[in-house]
Amino acid sequence: MQNRQTNQIFNFDKFPNFEKNLDLKQRAWIEVKGKAIETNVRQLRSKLSKNCQFMAVVKADGYGHDAKLVSEYAIKGGASQLGVATLNEGIKLRSSGVKKPILILGNLYTKRDLIICFKNDLMPTISSIRECLICNNIGKQFGEVAEWLKAAPC
Numbered sequence: 001m002q003n004r005q006t007n008q009i010f011n012f013d014k015f016p017n018f019e020k021n022l023d024l025k026q027r028a029w030i031e032v033k034g035k036a037i038e039t040n041v042r043q044l045r046s047k048l049s050k051n052c053q054f055m056a057v058v059k060a061d062g063y064g065h066d067a068k069l070v071s072e073y074a075i076k077g078g079a080s081q082l083g084v085a086t087l088n089e090g091i092k093l094r095s096s097g098v099k100k101p102i103l104i105l106g107n108l109y110t111k112r113d114l115i116i117c118f119k120n121d122l123m124p125t126i127s128s129i130r131e132c133l134i135c136n137n138i139g140k141q142f143g144e145v146a147e148w149l150k151a152a153p154c
Helices: 034-046 059-064 067-076 087-095 111-119 129-142
Strands: 055-057 081-084 102-107 123-125
Touching: 034 067, 055 067, 059 067, 059 087, 067 081, 067 087, 081 087, 087 102, 087 111, 111 123, 111 129
Parallel strands: 055 081, 081 102, 102 123
Antiparallel strands: none
8 A cells, every 4th residue: 555645735825815814813812700710719729728828820910811800809719819920010919909918929139129019018039148138128227027028037
């Protein structure tokens, strides 16, 4: 038996305007219901012990679904903390009225960024002694200690 392969190449030259007919936004989409987020968080939370914290990560604007909306439903479902990627995302969420602790998952390297983080009651990710000492000095400078700073081992 002979196995014969043919390489058929589609000739787009015959259809010069096909790209005009494509709607690239229609390639893929997702619809998320807030109640589904709440239910999913509640179910995940039910698997944890009562004293365990649950952080909902809502970076990239709730993965494109509106961080404020996703956060509200995650909190309703039992999330005790939120995680975002950047300082800007944390500030937006905090200024939208979210009161729960918010962790900035991306590192903040400068004293200026850490002060902004402190002033907005956000938790930075600390990955070096240098950052820990800066946070300690910020607390002393402003005469108050953020909740996350109280737990810091510095």
